[in-house]
Amino acid sequence: NAGVTQTPKFRILKIGQSMTLQCTQDMNHNYMYWYRQDPGMGLKLIYYSVGAGITDKGEVPNGYNVSRSTTEDFPLRLELAAPSQTSVYFCASSGQTGVSYNEQFFGPGTRLTVL
């Protein structure tokens, strides 16, 4: 299994441009997440999904959109890129929660710079 894959690895955008960060998992996980990691700030949850067709906002959703049309894919869309969106973006997935909360598996990250 490849686990969680993300593309692209790196990207430079100009202010106002748009792009989609791709995320795919092959573990048949119901739950998927997008985080951003800023230096010294830890990981902040942008959006998450509990299954195909269901998405919800996390802690820092402004400026982003997501969709979940399949179990495997969870793309993150930036419509009007701003310098404040310069960050490293991580996608993660986890299996069905039961009594305890399952481990999240992370992708390798996408480093985005907005100039």
Place this chain on the structure above:
Amino acid sequence: AQRVTQPEKLLSVFKGAPVELKCNYSYSGSPELFWYVQYSRQRLQLLLRHISRESIKGFTADLNKGETSFHLKKPFAQEEDSAMYYCALSGKTSGSRLTFGEGTQLTVNP
């Protein structure tokens, strides 16, 4: 609101010395606590979780509900332990979502 605090952004120790990475949390209820680790040029991965009560790579962490802490400890640090460590919390009201601390960069010097 739930919150995780890691007071040390940087921690440097010598090989063979004990190491403790601090984590404090605030949550009104019974949380589940985790430690995630990110080695250089690798992806973030789970190190251990409090309900498992296990030792991974010599690391242990005990949940202290009275002090609302979940410190990560290892009696004898190794150079390969150098990495970024994140403490994370999940609670019943947040489902599977994790709240991460700011992270501690551990450097183990030879």
